[in-house]
Amino acid sequence: MSDLKKIKDEFISKLKSKLNLSEVNQIKSDLFGKNGLVSSEFKKIGTIADTERKKFASELNVIKDELQGLINLKINEIENEEIKEKLQKEKIDITLPERPFVRGKIHPVSQTIDEISSIFSEIGFSVEEGPDVESEYNNFTALNTPDNHPARDMHDTFYLDDKKEKLLRTHTSPVQIRTMLKDKPPFKIIAPGRTYRSDSDQTHAPMFHQVEGLHIDKEINMGHLKGCLNYFIKEFFELDKIKMRFRPSHFPFTEPSAEVDIGYEMKDGKIVIGEGDQWLEILGCGMVHPNVLRNVKVDPTKFQGYAFGMGIDRLAMLKYGINDLRAFFDCDYRWLNHFGFDPLDVPTNYRGLSR
Ligand code: DAH
Numbered sequence: 001m002s003d004l005k006k007i008k009d010e011f012i013s014k015l016k017s018k019l020n021l022s023e024v025n026q027i028k029s030d031l032f033g034k035n036g037l038v039s040s041e042f043k044k045i046g047t048i049a050d051t052e053r054k055k056f057a058s059e060l061n062v063i064k065d066e067l068q069g070l071i072n073l074k075i076n077e078i079e080n081e082e083i084k085e086k087l088q089k090e091k092i093d094i095t096l097p098e099r100p101f102v103r104g105k106i107h108p109v110s111q112t113i114d115e116i117s118s119i120f121s122e123i124g125f126s127v128e129e130g131p132d133v134e135s136e137y138n139n140f141t142a143l144n145t146p147d148n149h150p151a152r153d154m155h156d157t158f159y160l161d162d163k164k165e166k167l168l169r170t171h172t173s174p175v176q177i178r179t180m181l182k183d184k185p186p187f188k189i190i191a192p193g194r195t196y197r198s199d200s201d202q203t204h205a206p207m208f209h210q211v212e213g214l215h216i217d218k219e220i221n222m223g224h225l226k227g228c229l230n231y232f233i234k235e236f237f238e239l240d241k242i243k244m245r246f247r248p249s250h251f252p253f254t255e256p257s258a259e260v261d262i263g264y265e266m267k268d269g270k271i272v273i274g275e276g277d278q279w280l281e282i283l284g285c286g287m288v289h290p291n292v293l294r295n296v297k298v299d300p301t302k303f304q305g306y307a308f309g310m311g312i313d314r315l316a317m318l319k320y321g322i323n324d325l326r327a328f329f330d331c332d333y334r335w336l337n338h339f340g341f342d343p344l345d346v347p348t349n350y351r352g353l354s355r
Helices: 003-016 021-032 037-047 050-089 108-122 150-154 174-182 222-237 290-295 312-320 325-329 333-339
Strands: 133-135 166-168 187-196 207-217 244-251 254-267 270-273 278-288 304-311
Touching: 003 021, 003 037, 003 050, 021 037, 021 050, 037 050, 108 187, 108 207, 108 222, 108 312, 174 187, 174 207, 174 290, 207 222, 207 278, 207 312, 222 244, 222 254, 222 278, 222 304, 222 312, 244 278, 254 304, 270 312, 278 290, 278 312, 304 312, 312 325
Parallel strands: none
Antiparallel strands: 133 166, 187 207, 207 304, 244 254, 254 270, 254 278, 278 304
16 A cells, blocks of 8 residues: 555544544644655655656645545534533523522612602602702792891801802702792692701701702692691501691791691500601691792792692601611611612502502
8 A cells, every 4th residue: 555545544544533623733733744744745756756756746635635624624523512512511501590689779768759759749749859059049048038047047057158159958948949930830849859957966967858849829728738748648658547737837938837747656666657646747838938939030919839848868767667867878788778678669659659
């Protein structure tokens, strides 16, 4: 048997066995490397007698093509095999139980704001917003609070400049002014948001949340105010009946003004809202002062209405049994995990607020 035939037979049978990529590469270099068997045969061409040379060269080329073809096939085969194996290994077993993953929680204050917005939107209030940095004018003057009025001190205001023209709003009431300046009556809005006062203890934080309410139309009276707040409190605490009382009070921006208390009792060291003979103040309200309406170019002989403002954090504490306000703003993940809400449980009146 000629050398060529020997090489061919030997390597064809080698290439037919099970090989990995480096073994095939070894064969490739054994045959076609610098000193490879086939390469050496090519080198012989020059030494072969003229009569034999052509035949030899063409035979050699056929063998070379055949072996090269086989090697390429083999490499392809191996690569395909590898891909198949990889796919097999990386296959996802969808019958396996899901891996537990941590889902973020909605902060009780955000949840409470959503609940409040949902309740008021059911009776036709829309939601307005105003900036945290307010002008002194919107925060006090336009709301009928004269320069020497004690409310300015009572509010322990954070002023942002020496001239006391800019401040961190001390309440959400300036959103009343912004809303009435930008539109024409009637107005029926709530405005939840952040508010600031220089005050800090177990029940006060320098940053806290309020929601403002404003309803101005042609025939709005205190009966509407009472009905609206009674509806809100029942819906918010998810109770059919609730004890509520209006106590005369004073705010510069309302006349008459009142504070609203709700009944509660202590049971096993816990506050139970609704009944009982104890009273808890939850909000301030009244009929919008004619001076406020005049300041925003609304004619008080044609339009009047009510306004109210309440602390959101306190409502959240009462509803969800949280007793330290400061925990709201500590960003303690364990606390949030305990008191927070599922992000997919968006509160709505018809589906339920806190279920
Ligand atoms: N702005 C008042 C406060 O921060 C709350 C308030 C009272 C708002 C009476 C009102 C209102 O709109 O009519 O204490």
